[in-house]
Amino acid sequence: MSDILALRPRAEALGQALPPLMASAEHLAATVILGEHGRRRAGMGDEFWQYRPAHEGDTARMIDWRRSARSDAHFVREREWQAAQTVVLWVDASRSMSFTGDRSRESKADRARLVALAVAVLLLRAGERVGLSGEAAPPRSGRQQILRLADALADEAAADYGRPETTGLVAHGRMVFLSDFLGDMAGIEAAMARAAERGVRGALLQVLDPAEEAFPFDGRTIFESMGGSIRHETLRAGDLRARYLERLAQRKDHLATLARASGWHYHCHHTGQAALPALLWLYRALERVG
Template sequence: MSDTALHTPETLRSRSESVARSLPPLLVEAQHLAATILLGEHGRKRAGTGDEFWQYRAAEAGDAYRSIDWRRSARADGHFVRQTEWQAAQSLMIGVDDAASMTFTGDKSRPSKLRRAQTLAMALSILAVRGGERVGLTHLVDPPRGGEAQLIRMASALMDSHEPGDYGAPKPRVLPVGSRAVFFSDFLGDPSAIETVLGQAADRGVKGALVQVLDPQEELFSFDGRTLFESMSGTIRFETLKAKSLRDAYLERLAERKARLKEITRRTGWRYHCHHTDKSGEPTLLWLYNMLDRAR
């Protein structure tokens, strides 16, 4: 298809209408949730863009051309960015797992794990932007930015992207030195990937939190008798005649997973929080808001 065809009024209108159908509900829901949190002083509210030198760091994908310090770069075999303390402290990076397992809900009356994660992520981003911070998504190459336009870009990206496979793991492409980060997931996949990412984040001075989003059905395991278990993608199937007999072993494995996540965060200086989709998002958002304020 030619570039001209991609930009015809019909194509642009179709794309705009498609985005309009999915984007507003997420933003409206997130704005409503964010409004429940009293906006106090969040982040460092220095005048201007900050002028206290903090460090030089190697240039990363997504850094603006004008941000490169050419005098410092001339003394080395690479490009360097002059970073101020304010700029580092004011960046919040967010990752939302959108693999197949996150689309699960045990009841049509409550949101899927993915929808709740998206809402919490956007509500937290709204609070950060209103507090003068820059926000971004970890799976994109774009650097964090401030402003309402950035919130719209993030919401659109969250609605568009989908991770292949049953379970996802954090794969940050942008994680500025000294920034803060939050990863939303059910964290039911391979925990070694989480250990690797948080270890790398800690080495870069990045502080943050893991928010494990679970459906209450995943905590109760109220199955009995003949039951067919199937992964959300349909690639994993298991049938049993005595589902109830598996409950204790399942709950033990889930407890072990939570304990491992808590240990990973403890070792790396991060924090862990578990959220259930049958509960209001307000307590979790307030916890994140206060946690990030202390992590400055």
């Protein structure tokens, strides 16, 4: 538990390197909730945005007579659209995410949790509602939600490989999957299909260890899943490299194609890199969704 809570200051420090993220809003009519920030578009809210010339159909009540008195035209006072977007995160907690190819390098799970918390800091700072899929930390706003998310991220799954959880999706909201995506693709496809049915869009962030990307194995090698359910021994691991890299490339292409078809964005991040590039990518990806 202490290790997970220790991620919070690191996540907040990472989040401070970026301006607050405002998740794109699409089809908000079904899930509009008044938030704490503006959308820079006309709509509901209390904050003044701009004056615009009155159009045919505008009622007399909409006219700002004080501003209009300073010119020969009538003007309408517009307010900003203030609607909080709901963003749900799924962070893979399966055994495979605990892998690291070097003891001096953090595991895939630690990196995924760090980036997830940093994204949550940005979203919550912007007034969004953020939560985790499932029932452990439903979407809420406010800084206290960071503690709830950190506590929920302490849970680990017994399965070798993760299967995206879509419980708690909000229609026309946003979602982020953070995983190595090395398990059964059928589970990922099913989750994406459920999200599409509810008009949910978002991002897939694949987190891999450099060893999984380069396959630096040769000679006699025993490959075993982190949970021990899969085991393979070979005397010539080097002979598997070409086939492994081909299958990994095919999986990445499948994920990218699946994301494009669903209006999502896909990116692969390595734990050998700094965490900031992954956060920057998520910032831009969620900004483009819509």
